[in-house]
Amino acid sequence: MPHPETWLRVTPDGLFCEPGGFFIDPVRPVARAVITHGHADHARPGHRAVLATPETLAIMRARMGEGAGATQQAMRHGEVLRQSDVAIRLVPAGHVLGSAQVVMEWRGSRAVVSGDYKRQRDATCLPFEVVPCDVFVTEATFALPVFRHPDPAHEVAKLLRSLALFPERTHVVGCYALGKCQRLITLIRAAGWDRPIHLHGAQQPLCRLYEELGVPLGELRPATVANKAELKGAIVLAPPSAIADRWARRLAEPVTALASGWMRVRQRARTRGVELPMVISDHADWDDLNRTIDEVGAPEVWVTHGRDDALVHALAGRGIRGRALHLVGLGEDEDEAVAEAPEGGAAA
Amino acid sequence: MSVPAFAELLERLVFTPGRNAKLALLRDWFATQPDPDRGVGLAALTEELVFTAAKPMLIRDLVAARTDPVLLALSHDYVGDLAETVALIWPERAGVNAPPPALSEVVEALEVTPKAELPALIAGWLDALDSGGRLALIKLITGGLRVGVSGRLARVALAEWSGKPVEEIEEIWHGVAPPYLPIFRWLEGEAEKPDPRDAPVFRPLMLAHPLEDRDLAALDPTAYRAEWKWDGIRVQLTAGPGGRRIWSRGGEDISGGFPEILEAMDFHAVLDGELLVIRDGAVAPFADLQQRLNRKLVGPKMLRDHPVGVRLYDLLFEEGEDLRPLPFDERRRRLEDWVARHAPARMDLSAMIAFASVAQLSEVRDGARAASIEGLMLKRADSPYLAGRVKGLWWKWKRDPLSIDAVLMYAQRGHGKRSSFYSDYTFGLWRPLEGGGEELVPVGKAYSGYTDEELGWLDRWIRNHTVSRFGPVREVEKSLVLEVIFDAAQLSGRHKSGVALRFPRIARIRTDKPASEADRLENLMAYVEAGPAAEG
Numbered sequence: 001m002p003h004p005e006t007w008l009r010v011t012p013d014g015l016f017c018e019p020g021g022f023f024i025d026p027v028r029p030v031a032r033a034v035i036t037h038g039h040a041d042h043a044r045p046g047h048r049a050v051l052a053t054p055e056t057l058a059i060m061r062a063r064m065g066e067g068a069g070a071t072q073q074a075m076r077h078g079e080v081l082r083q084s085d086v087a088i089r090l091v092p093a094g095h096v097l098g099s100a101q102v103v104m105e106w107r108g109s110r111a112v113v114s115g116d117y118k119r120q121r122d123a124t125c126l127p128f129e130v131v132p133c134d135v136f137v138t139e140a141t142f143a144l145p146v147f148r149h150p151d152p153a154h155e156v157a158k159l160l161r162s163l164a165l166f167p168e169r170t171h172v173v174g175c176y177a178l179g180k181c182q183r184l185i186t187l188i189r190a191a192g193w194d195r196p197i198h199l200h201g202a203q204q205p206l207c208r209l210y211e212e213l214g215v216p217l218g219e220l221r222p223a224t225v226a227n228k229a230e231l232k233g234a235i236v237l238a239p240p241s242a243i244a245d246r247w248a249r250r251l252a253e254p255v256t257a258l259a260s261g262w263m264r265v266r267q268r269a270r271t272r273g274v275e276l277p278m279v280i281s282d283h284a285d286w287d288d289l290n291r292t293i294d295e296v297g298a299p300e301v302w303v304t305h306g307r308d309d310a311l312v313h314a315l316a317g318r319g320i321r322g323r324a325l326h327l328v329g330l331g332e333d334e335d336e337a338v339a340e341a342p343e344g345g346a347a348a
Numbered sequence: 349m350s351v352p353a354f355a356e357l358l359e360r361l362v363f364t365p366g367r368n369a370k371l372a373l374l375r376d377w378f379a380t381q382p383d384p385d386r387g388v389g390l391a392a393l394t395e396e397l398v399f400t401a402a403k404p405m406l407i408r409d410l411v412a413a414r415t416d417p418v419l420l421a422l423s424h425d426y427v428g429d430l431a432e433t434v435a436l437i438w439p440e441r442a443g444v445n446a447p448p449p450a451l452s453e454v455v456e457a458l459e460v461t462p463k464a465e466l467p468a469l470i471a472g473w474l475d476a477l478d479s480g481g482r483l484a485l486i487k488l489i490t491g492g493l494r495v496g497v498s499g500r501l502a503r504v505a506l507a508e509w510s511g512k513p514v515e516e517i518e519e520i521w522h523g524v525a526p527p528y529l530p531i532f533r534w535l536e537g538e539a540e541k542p543d544p545r546d547a548p549v550f551r552p553l554m555l556a557h558p559l560e561d562r563d564l565a566a567l568d569p570t571a572y573r574a575e576w577k578w579d580g581i582r583v584q585l586t587a588g589p590g591g592r593r594i595w596s597r598g599g600e601d602i603s604g605g606f607p608e609i610l611e612a613m614d615f616h617a618v619l620d621g622e623l624l625v626i627r628d629g630a631v632a633p634f635a636d637l638q639q640r641l642n643r644k645l646v647g648p649k650m651l652r653d654h655p656v657g658v659r660l661y662d663l664l665f666e667e668g669e670d671l672r673p674l675p676f677d678e679r680r681r682r683l684e685d686w687v688a689r690h691a692p693a694r695m696d697l698s699a700m701i702a703f704a705s706v707a708q709l710s711e712v713r714d715g716a717r718a719a720s721i722e723g724l725m726l727k728r729a730d731s732p733y734l735a736g737r738v739k740g741l742w743w744k745w746k747r748d749p750l751s752i753d754a755v756l757m758y759a760q761r762g763h764g765k766r767s768s769f770y771s772d773y774t775f776g777l778w779r780p781l782e783g784g785g786e787e788l789v790p791v792g793k794a795y796s797g798y799t800d801e802e803l804g805w806l807d808r809w810i811r812n813h814t815v816s817r818f819g820p821v822r823e824v825e826k827s828l829v830l831e832v833i834f835d836a837a838q839l840s841g842r843h844k845s846g847v848a849l850r851f852p853r854i855a856r857i858r859t860d861k862p863a864s865e866a867d868r869l870e871n872l873m874a875y876v877e878a879g880p881a882a883e884g
Contacts, residue, residue, distance in 0.1 A: 145423055165372060248768055266429070267428055277359075310422045313416075
């Protein structure tokens with residue numbers, strides 16, 4: 001049985017499956033790409049042929065139009081595709097709508113590239129599925145034992161308590177437009193908030209797409225045309241870069257909140273000037289990373305990006321071989337980059 | 349549920365910049381929490397509760413026994429703060445059914461538990477809390493909550509919540525110990541106002557209004573008395589059988605920072621005065637006094653190099669007799685007699701300035717150039733000593749500010765309502781470079797003085813003229829001149845320019861002036877008044 005090292009290689013363009021002749025989440029335009037999910041650091045424009053779930057393809061089309069790939073092939077969960085000798089499956093990753101792990105088998109050896117994933121419940125996408133494998137390729141965004149995401153319902157309850165305490169103030173929550181925003185809406189709805197939720201212009205297209213793809217979000221209104229009085233005591237969702245910038249001046253004495261796994265660390269919240277940190281992440285936390293690795297039972301784990309030092313150390317203690325891939329270009333989506341996100345620039 | 353509730357309050361306070369929002373959070377705490385926890389929490393916030401039994405080392409040992417050393421080190425390195433690292437990394441044990449402890453339970457147990465049993469006690473609490481609760485607990489027992497709630501702010505919140513005047517609360521505050529049950533009962537209308545008896549309590553200070561031109565025109569010189577307004581910190585000295593205290597203007601107990609004054613308070617009286625660094629009879633600039641502020645303990649070197657004294661303004665109580673209803677002239681006479689009789693060490697009388705007319709007084713004011721003098725105080729001869737700022741009785745008449753034209757160098761965003769505005773400005777002046785040419789050297793930072801329109805204009809200008817960014821700071825093109833006014837310029841070893849400004853603020857935007865014509869550092873140095881330089 002060939003070791004996956006011999007057929008799944010790290011190249012400057014990203015992970016390359018040699019016998020299948022395709023890349024997974026490549027950072028530069030390639031001939032054949034398999035895309036795990038629609039976040040900009042994984043789904044980049046300009047590939048010739050793209051294979052992904054139908055939802056991911058729809059998201060790519062919405063975000064990049066013609067750049068979403070000259071030919072697009074949709075693959076549903078449960079289908080199997082043979083590319084040369086390689087059997088490919090897409091399995092839910094629980095990260096955002098359409099997100100998938102790429103399961104590849106070649107000559108009896110199986111590798112799983114998980115993309116980004118989480119194990120917490122998310123009403124907007126299918127839950128992560130455990131696939132036993134020989135090599136598990138994982139991210140390590142929150143791979144430090146200080147990162148343990150609380151129950152998101154608890155974080156949303158904080159937001160609603162703050163609204164009760166400051167009923168005249170707009171509560172503006174910074175959240176990434178793809179995935180986090182829609183998950184947050186479902187969490188807020190689940191907590192009993194049935195009033196309209198207002199959106200920054202950048203959040204609207206993907207919310208519409210989610211609804212078209214069958215994720216109900218309740219009444220949404222643009223925040224940019226609303227008058228200030230309407231925004232008193234309202235919840236407004238906006239990109240993280242907009243919550244403390246000029247755009248936010250239209251809001252009524254805003255309380256600035258930010259929904260991100262990084263909000264677990266105070267200094268991160270403080271440097272962003274966040275008043276109400278909400279620890280809500282679409283990535284696996286430390287416990288879930290380790291649990292997932294134990295469940296897939298792979299003797300070897302490759303770490304794409306993030307805190308590979310801590311994760312590889314912890315795996316060694318359990319007799320699992322860890323290998324840091326140092327893939328470039330990943331970790332630029334909201335959760336991973338929120339603390340460094342450039343200010344300004346968010347158009348209304 | 350009280351440590352978790354306290355933890356949520358702490359978290360909100362830590363991240364909330366606005367005073368009004370902080371007050372709202374505190375009012376909510378008073379209204380919703382049971383006794384004694386609300387009082388315990390209040391005392392913890394204002395740092396009136398201090399624990400010594402549990403040292404940070406104990407916490408470190410507890411966590412080290414439960415975590416992998418490499419992962420702990422990586423985590424500590426990432427998070428920075430040890431208490432926060434411990435709170436976040438603490439392994440949560442499944443099946444811990446113990447309820448989280450009440451705040452009062454924690455405080456009580458810390459006092460009675462033998463030292464050897466503390467680690468197990470604290471570990472048990474940490475097991476029963478979530479990460480926010482753990483952080484609150486660790487900060488509480490090792491000290492250093494630092495949430496930006498002063499005692500004064502807490503008392504204002506109590507006043508707003510209860511509808512009682514803040515002055516009344518302040519008068520009894522220091523006579524009642526945490527958890528302040530008699531105060532809460534009184535504020536809720538269930539008991540009489542507590543009587544502090546002999547306990548040294550803070551009496552709210554009488555404050556002055558700034559004197560405007562129209563007030564000056566209406567001023568009857570015969571009805572007022574004049575004194576220098578010294579640039580130190582206003583203090584109240586309280587001494588008697590119940591103890592000795594030095595209170596700041598806001599009613600904080602700052603006795604610990606000034607042991608030499610406390611030692612000299614061998615009397616039974618309440619006095620109002622100005623705390624100053626005084627060397628050989630001369631008052632040093634404020635920068636010298638600053639070295640002594642916000643210290644819990646002072647070393648012998650500090651005591652020797654920065655000796656403090658109190659210049660006395662007023663006598664509020666003498667041997668238990670309340671003099672506050674008496675007119676100023678009468679209190680002043682009693683003060684002079686009292687000083688003559690007691691001759692307390694490290695204290696002297698604030699001199700009265702004789703004047704016959706407003707014009708003469710104005711000359712006196714303009715003639716005062718010492719950095720340690722802010723201007724004049726005018727007190728109506730018949731004014732009783734009243735809490736707060738009562739219009740028409742006392743006036744402060746500051747010297748005209750000094751002014752320079754400086755070049756904007758860096759800008760930073762403000763906080764709270766100003767968080768989307770570049771509202772903090774670092775400005776500089778030109779100085780010659782070795783080998784010819786000139787460079788700008790920063791001389792100060794200002795974040796007030798402008799109108800809302802000017803702030804909006806400056807914000808736009810800064811965004812359009814940014815040359816680089818360092819985190820929240822933008823460096824701008826060195827082309828905008830700002831007229832900066834300030835109360836005094838003092839030598840400072842801590843500033844690159846060698847000079848520090850007192851109360852700098854933006855007076856005007858000088859779009860009419862090219863940056864090359866802004867002031868030189870030597871123009872500013874000409875304003876520095878004689879006086880010993882601050883060390884540092």
